[in-house]
Amino acid sequence: MRVVGPSHPCLILVRNGATGKLDPFGESCDVREVTAAGHVGGDLMVLPPTEITHRQLIEACVLSGIVTAICTAGATLKEVTRAAGWHQLAFRSGPESSGAAGLTLEGGGKLILLHAGDNLRALAQIAGQTFTPVGYEGPHAPLAVAAGAVLVVVDTAARAAEVRAAEAAMGNGRLQQQAVTHGRRYIVAARDLPAGQTLAAGDLRFEAGAVGMDPWQAEGVIGRVLLSEVKAGQPLQRAQLDGPDPEPPPWFTPGKHRDKR
Numbered sequence: 001m002r003v004v005g006p007s008h009p010c011l012i013l014v015r016n017g018a019t020g021k022l023d024p025f026g027e028s029c030d031v032r033e034v035t036a037a038g039h040v041g042g043d044l045m046v047l048p049p050t051e052i053t054h055r056q057l058i059e060a061c062v063l064s065g066i067v068t069a070i071c072t073a074g075a076t077l078k079e080v081t082r083a084a085g086w087h088q089l090a091f092r093s094g095p096e097s098s099g100a101a102g103l104t105l106e107g108g109g110k111l112i113l114l115h116a117g118d119n120l121r122a123l124a125q126i127a128g129q130t131f132t133p134v135g136y137e138g139p140h141a142p143l144a145v146a147a148g149a150v151l152v153v154v155d156t157a158a159r160a161a162e163v164r165a166a167e168a169a170m171g172n173g174r175l176q177q178q179a180v181t182h183g184r185r186y187i188v189a190a191r192d193l194p195a196g197q198t199l200a201a202g203d204l205r206f207e208a209g210a211v212g213m214d215p216w217q218a219e220g221v222i223g224r225v226l227l228s229e230v231k232a233g234q235p236l237q238r239a240q241l242d243g244p245d246p247e248p249p250p251w252f253t254p255g256k257h258r259d260k261r
Helices: 053-065 076-093 121-130 140-146 157-170 215-221
Strands: 001-003 010-014 020-022 032-033 044-047 066-073 103-105 113-118 133-138 153-155 185-189 205-208
Touching: 001 140, 010 140, 010 157, 020 153, 044 053, 044 103, 044 121, 053 066, 066 076, 066 133, 076 113, 103 153, 113 121, 113 153, 121 133, 140 153, 153 157, 205 215
Parallel strands: 001 103, 010 153, 032 044, 044 066, 066 113, 113 133, 133 153
Antiparallel strands: 010 020, 185 205
């Protein structure tokens, strides 16, 4: 079953310039453009922007249990939120239906709001106002994916390939669990230091090389006694110092800078 959502590759549809037909890119999916209740069916239904005020048709799509994308081109925010509200009310009060088995939305919803045009920041506004996944149709599909679109409609297969490349560049959003330490500086002895030496700032310097203690730990090193000899340029290790390590600094969350004047 194909799942559409932020945790999955976006669904890409290619619109045939001659016929206007929507074809899925690189996968099997029955996509239907719906303008009347008699057209309901398939794996994904797309309502053109002319139907955003057609409450009866939107409710018919809900009753089918099939994922529906409503195009919002030319609509005001009030019209978009109203259409989403109709869909959500019918979805909550209607009979349970699994709909088509070939396509489902992450989180269990059945609606995508399909924005069009150049105003990509509107994607965030639509999603924030309606709590609904958003899609995009237009020339800026790779950027729209970065802005959160889970469905995009493009005009050529080449543009669809650009979308996939943009997804690959975005990655998974998680930083690596182990740092790349090559080239980082560490605390080393500024000169030969004998065992029993009480360390001062002048006894230390920061150099790239063998892994040791990080520069930010220098304040906790000064004033401690060496337990073993350290040659000039050798990295300092915790085991060579007397006493416990100082308490780490408290975690903090950077906030927006505020002018204190």
